Amino acid sequence: MATYSRLIVHAPHEKIVIEIEANASGQRLTEWLRRADLPLNTRCGQRGLCDGCLIELVSGPLIRADSGQVLDGADGPMLVQGCQCCPVPGSDATLQVPGRSLLAHRPQVVTSFRIDVCRAHDPLWQRITLDVEQLADRSDLVSAACETLRHHRSRKPQEVPVEPDPELAAWLALERPVHALILEHRGEHWVLKPDPDSPDAESFGVAIDVGTTTVVAMLVDLSTGQIRNTASALNGQARLGDNVLTRINQCLQKPEMVRRMQHAVCHNTIRPLLTELVTESGITIEQLKTVVIAGNTTMLHLVAGVDPSPLGTAPFTPAFIEHRVLAARSLSLLPPTSEPGPSDAKGIADRSRNLKASDPSVHLLPGAAAYLGADAIAGVLSTGMAYRDQPCLLVDVGTNGEIVLKQGDRLLGCATAAGPAFEGAGLTSGVRAGDGAISHIRLDGETAEPEIEVIGRRPPIGVCGTGYVDFIAEGRVSGLIGPTGRFSDRFAQHPRLVHQANHRGFEIEQCSDGKGIRITESDIASLLQAKAAIAAGIVCLLRRAELRPEEVATLYLAGGFGFHMNIDSVLRCGLLPGFAGEQIELVGNSSLAGAFVALMDSGVLEEMKEIAQRLEMVELNLEPDFESVYIDQLSLA
Numbered sequence: 001m002a003t004y005s006r007l008i009v010h011a012p013h014e015k016i017v018i019e020i021e022a023n024a025s026g027q028r029l030t031e032w033l034r035r036a037d038l039p040l041n042t043r044c045g046q047r048g049l050c051d052g053c054l055i056e057l058v059s060g061p062l063i064r065a066d067s068g069q070v071l072d073g074a075d076g077p078m079l080v081q082g083c084q085c086c087p088v089p090g091s092d093a094t095l096q097v098p099g100r101s102l103l104a105h106r107p108q109v110v111t112s113f114r115i116d117v118c119r120a121h122d123p124l125w126q127r128i129t130l131d132v133e134q135l136a137d138r139s140d141l142v143s144a145a146c147e148t149l150r151h152h153r154s155r156k157p158q159e160v161p162v163e164p165d166p167e168l169a170a171w172l173a174l175e176r177p178v179h180a181l182i183l184e185h186r187g188e189h190w191v192l193k194p195d196p197d198s199p200d201a202e203s204f205g206v207a208i209d210v211g212t213t214t215v216v217a218m219l220v221d222l223s224t225g226q227i228r229n230t231a232s233a234l235n236g237q238a239r240l241g242d243n244v245l246t247r248i249n250q251c252l253q254k255p256e257m258v259r260r261m262q263h264a265v266c267h268n269t270i271r272p273l274l275t276e277l278v279t280e281s282g283i284t285i286e287q288l289k290t291v292v293i294a295g296n297t298t299m300l301h302l303v304a305g306v307d308p309s310p311l312g313t314a315p316f317t318p319a320f321i322e323h324r325v326l327a328a329r330s331l332s333l334l335p336p337t338s339e340p341g342p343s344d345a346k347g348i349a350d351r352s353r354n355l356k357a358s359d360p361s362v363h364l365l366p367g368a369a370a371y372l373g374a375d376a377i378a379g380v381l382s383t384g385m386a387y388r389d390q391p392c393l394l395v396d397v398g399t400n401g402e403i404v405l406k407q408g409d410r411l412l413g414c415a416t417a418a419g420p421a422f423e424g425a426g427l428t429s430g431v432r433a434g435d436g437a438i439s440h441i442r443l444d445g446e447t448a449e450p451e452i453e454v455i456g457r458r459p460p461i462g463v464c465g466t467g468y469v470d471f472i473a474e475g476r477v478s479g480l481i482g483p484t485g486r487f488s489d490r491f492a493q494h495p496r497l498v499h500q501a502n503h504r505g506f507e508i509e510q511c512s513d514g515k516g517i518r519i520t521e522s523d524i525a526s527l528l529q530a531k532a533a534i535a536a537g538i539v540c541l542l543r544r545a546e547l548r549p550e551e552v553a554t555l556y557l558a559g560g561f562g563f564h565m566n567i568d569s570v571l572r573c574g575l576l577p578g579f580a581g582e583q584i585e586l587v588g589n590s591s592l593a594g595a596f597v598a599l600m601d602s603g604v605l606e607e608m609k610e611i612a613q614r615l616e617m618v619e620l621n622l623e624p625d626f627e628s629v630y631i632d633q634l635s636l637a
């Protein structure tokens, strides 16, 4: 009997043989493949919870590490999780590793977000080359090409199928040995179509977070996953209403507002952002191939031009919540093109023109409920919390605060109307985080004299969310601000305290135009309402799960403020009641992070759909003690 076993591994571009001594065969396949320089996508940390590490057992046996069950390739090829299976001592096994199960990227930290899961390289739009000469059955090239790809991609029986584009047959019939083709995810299927561009033309995708107040777009190189550029702007809908309920009500009262809101976000906000990304990066619009959008449910309705009115009245039923694929030009995200010329089989050149004029697909990510949207699901995925064993919490601070708790196999979520204060909107000197924004404020413990930090080393123009959180925390410690959020009488004669009609403001800085940058008592009241809404949501969700804050292993704090939030200030102002600094991890814009991972790994998109389906919604307005908790949290005691 052989004293060793062998793994014969077929990977996309190589075949390797791994020899294993019998006494070492207890190691998992993921470990053997990692040592052979074929690391798999183990995004759930090898706990058997994701589909990242699936490989095909073609022949021979494997053994399941947990149960000892022997899986035999003689029963027919089967898909197995590499992290759950080991070689059988003394027996050879043949494995097929699909390209999409190979690890492409480990967790990543970039300027605006952190991703805590690994991912494969399997973008929603990809250029592939097919050696036609190698196709087994050349009598029907289209079927043979699709079959080759299906086999290459094979994962699960319910895998999204590959279907040919009508132009494909003519293209494959050309007498060329190697053909560049495009594989494009269309939601229900992948479409395989000819590539009109030169084989090495760069192609780009865009990940977008459509927030109620701010929209951020990120240009990504689809062949490498490299982030090339980022741009952001205020959501053009903001002047039609500063929160989702106002916008929903407007649509309810005047149906024509749906079209206006769609125009405001698509034509007036996202389109200029795409133009900016393209222009600044020196590429062309034609190089944009696909777009992925995350956002709350109302925002995605309005992007799609769908009436969100049902979200405003019980039972709050969304018109759609599932993943949707639309066309960029029909949404007015890109300028229209001239009509393509006739396509009457006059040749590939004509067909190429048509293809170039085609619309990039726009993927709207799946959400869970009316008030727990794709932005929250994107955060659950990108933080990796869906795969963690210990209880953890995602708190996304935005105009619509979203909170998700992972406890065992359960995912519980709630949403709370925080308003736009933490994004600097609606406040006397509030600005978005960007050049010139005061991002940090320290107050002298005795004199309350401020010391400021400004983004981009520019003259200050206003205060952004992180600056306000600092001000409240420091103001409370120095005694400048009392427990109710009013300036304390002890500082009534402070030279920076400006008395206005019915409230007072504290002048932080003078702008170059002579105007003061002030924080008023009414600003503090808006901020306290926002913090109370989020804090009460956290308290109620934990109570529902019968968990205490100290039992939560990690609290992922997400929001457009990126990594600039001072955790001490967050804790001192009571945004995260009962939590300690070591439990908190800043993850930045987790909605944008999720859109980026979905753009680059179609397997992640499928897992987002599953997460969305199993997330249980807790309606805070039906929680008996929400109101009293909210009132308690309004104070700075």
Ligand code: FES
Binding pocket: 041, 042, 043, 044, 045, 046, 047, 048, 049, 050, 051, 052, 053, 081, 082, 083, 084
């Ligand atoms: S790493 Fe194997 S199932 Fe997730």
